[in-house]
Amino acid sequence: MRYTSLVICISMCLTTPLAVSTAQADVGVSAPAPSDAEILLDGSREMLDQKWTYWKGPRFGSSLPIKWKVVEDPIDKGTVIQSDDPAAAGGKFGAADIVTKQKFGDFRLHVEFLVMKPGGNSGVYLQNRYEIQILDGDKTKHGMGAVINKTESPYHAYNGTGKWNAYDVTFRAARFKDGKLVEKPLVTVYFNGKKVHENVTIEKVWGGANSGLDGGNDNGFGITDRPGGIKLQCEGHDVRFRNVWIKPLDLKTADTNFQE
Template structure:
């Protein structure tokens, strides 16, 4: 075999290995990246250590957090259910939980499991911008949508009774002299497949019960305030585990990864 062919084969192998390494930390079971913090391992202990209720206008729960620890239906380990009794009937904002730590730019990994048809929850970036979790729906308010703005480019949801994973890179809105100069942006993977690439997010949706700035100029009045990663309670058995977050600085950079 001539040296040119050998070089090409070596380059192809190296690129293949690089791609494998690059995407090894996306999808179900992805381990925290270097510098990331594990915020939820599926145990009530980690929930109480790293999370609090978000006390918005509709808040109706009481500490300690009532999200129950459950047995993982897949492997028998631990998971946390979003089925807080205060949110029965779909009262989002009544018993949502948010990380005690607050973020501007970050990388996050979130694993979720929907037990029953129509199961509904959501992951809120900076306690503002929702990535929808909703079984049986596809559209700008359906599964994996950057809600009301961007539909996922492909349908990667594994379905009921299976663990799924979001991998997210988020860049906060930019301000100069107190004025908004750049909207927030996000790249999202679902189950290891990129479904949103560096998408600009226009506003907060859902009103004041949805999160920070939801009631500010109809959600368009984004402020320069960091926020936590929030999980939504809507009275459904949506389970969570293996949530980790790494703070980033994306000045001058895209969210694509």
């Protein structure tokens, strides 16, 4: 009996921490990309130029090559991408936003970002349409971690300025039949490993034509049936990005909820 109890104890002590670690490894800061995912941003100039370009919307004001900078990671080893492009000075969104050359429908996305100063502003755009906000200090529906103007900011999950943060997203694109919208897009979001939004229905593209695809169509409600890239917004603030990866999906049912 003593031997059996000892074996059980050793087994529990060895396996329990490993199980917890494994469950948490797929979301949050430094989450590794699955083997079947594509790395979109690794902090190098080579990958930035290879996989990204500027979004040339109505307000576009920069020029290739991308003016975003490759800088040393202020926390960990390696380099990261800094969003400070002179064309966007003064908060001129749409002037120097970058977008992936590849376009996507449904997907699982991981993005890590670091806001260097209070009030730092950027955003992660799904299909270059729907924004998951990055805005330090704002706890409203227009604030940090919000599905823009749709959900309240899950500010409690934010690590703060000068620290790395992570969004983990599963997104299902809008569905169309005979050219008409029949199912609206859905999104589930983890923020620093905490589930903060589950199966949120996205109604429209906010911000007008300068914001992203279809923003100028019917006040943002005129969503079209075309894929879009992942976009990172530049508003003249020092926000840094690293470890961005994506896994294309094909979600047959209207459900983006996922467990990690």
